[in-house]
Amino acid sequence: MxxxxxxxxxxxxxxxxxxxxxxxxxxxxxxxxxxxxxxxxxxxxxxxxxxxxxxxxxxxxxxxxxxxxxxxxxxxxxxxxxxxLARTFQKETSFAKLTVEQNIRLGGVYGAGLRGAALQAAIEATLEMLELAPLRNELAGSLPVFQTKHLMIASAMVARPxxxxxxxxxxxxxxxxxxxxxxxxxxxxxxxxxxxxxxxxxxxxxxxxxxxxxxxxxxxxxxxxxxxxxxxxxxxxxxxxxxxxxxxxxx
Ligand SMILES: Nc1ncnc2c1ncn2[C@@H]1O[C@H](COP(=O)(O)OP(=O)(O)OP(=O)(O)O)[C@@H](O)[C@H]1O
The missing domain is CATH 3.40.50.300 (P-loop containing nucleotide triphosphate hydrolases)
Incomplete structure (x- = not known):
């Protein structure tokens, strides 16, 4: 609101x-x-x-x-x-050879300094919100464009900006x-x-x-x-x- x-x-x-x-x-x-x-x-x-x-x-x-x-x-x-304060970029910024979950994890660690249980909870919530849970073990480089966009947003959102x-x-x-x-x-x-x-x-x-x-x-x-x-x-x-x-x- x-x-x-x-x-x-x-x-x-x-x-x-x-x-x-x-x-x-x-x-x-x-x-x-x-x-x-x-x-x-x-x-x-x-x-x-x-x-x-x-x-x-x-x-x-x-x-x-x-x-x-x-x-x-x-x-x-x-x-x-x-x-x-988080941002996304126009160009693809995910790590192609890491999985969806690993990419989001990096966002949580680097963007918010999260660790341990708090990090995992943030990852799970972000996977759900961005509808990426079924794709968590897929390599980022193998995703279609729509899911790639979701992953870029997920990597920013995991820090709960x-x-x-x-x-x-x-x-x-x-x-x-x-x-x-x-x-x-x-x-x-x-x-x-x-x-x-x-x-x-x-x-x-x-x-x-x-x-x-x-x-x-x-x-x-x-x-x-x-x-x-x-x-x-x-x-x-x-x-x-x-x-x-x-x-x-x-x-
Ligand atoms: N690092 C840079 N060095 C030199 N010029 C730059 C640099 N970054 C942006 N510019 C110039 O600044 C101006 C604004 O560019 P910017 O990318 O911010 O526009 P934009 O509104 O985002 O355009 P688009 O909709 O195409 O993304 C352009 O003339 C661009 O060439």
Whole structure:
């Protein structure tokens, strides 16, 4: 359930690569229990924003991030994770030659410092929640794309994060799998994890997010409820493209 309490506050975050300003003075907050969506064209700075918040693999040049009462913008990535902030990556990050369970175990050890019975209990709960229990002994490298996505999310969720950053989790999924993923994201939120979600598949993004922030050229262009963002003419024409929004309205 969304509360008025803030789980993360990002203030004036910025990052440059030479003369390119990849993230330019971006500020936003997420409330506890909320799903905030991020939309924007390729190269808008969405993934770089995730990198800056998690400091993985690099932190910001400018700005502040306060997560659950802690300033985290100068902490090491593993310290940020241990405070309860986890992320997934666009690219496949599982260890192909380890089993599903072994991959999740690594997430619990590295992400949350879990050991012994607490670790095993977290693994079992995560296998159930992500519907991976029947596949626990399969090699990660042998999984179809849908289960691979689940495993990436499981490896983050085993640490029981209070905030989860999901980077394009629906890429490569068919429409039935996308609908399944949509339900899963809502389940994760209902289990107490706030979510920041980057997604190009707009029906999914607009379907799960309480608010959507639109980025372009590194800047935050606008932010609001999906129903308002979907009608915003400058978002439609300039940034999401008329076709993308036609598809959205058709759903
Ligand atoms: N390590 C880096 N070195 C140099 N430039 C980078 C680096 N990382 C990102 N960029 C540049 O920063 C800009 C923003 O990239 P970013 O990957 O954050 O965009 P994005 O919105 O996530 O795009 P996509 O939707 O394609 O994933 C791009 O111009 C990209 O080329």
């Amino acid at each position: 969304t509360t008025t309490e803030t789980i993360i506050e990002v203030r004036g975050l910025g990052k440059s690569f030479g003369s390119l300003v990849a993230v330019d003075d971006v500020s936003f907050t997420i409330r506890r229990g909320e799903i905030l969506g991020i939309a924007g064209p390729n190269g808008a700075g969405k993934t770089t924003l995730f990198n800056l918040i998690t400091r993985n693999p690099f932190g910001p040049d400018r700005g502040e991030v306060v997560f659950d009462g802690h300033r985290i913008d100068r902490l090491k990535p593993h310290r940020i994770m241990r405070l309860g 209070r905030l989860l950053l999901l980077d394009e989790p629906a890429s490569g999924l068919n429409s039935i799998e996308q609908a399944d993923l949509q339900r899963l994201i809502l389940r994760l939120r209902d289990s107490g994890t706030s979510i920041l979600l980057i997604e190009h598949i707009l029906p999914l993004l607009f379907g799960v997010s309480e608010r959507v922030m639109v980025m372009d050229f590194g800047k935050k262009l606008t932010e609001g409820p999906p129903s308002e963002i979907a009608r915003d003419p400058q978002v439609i024409e300039a940034y999401l493209g008329g076709k993308a929004m036609e598809n959205l309205h058709a759903t």
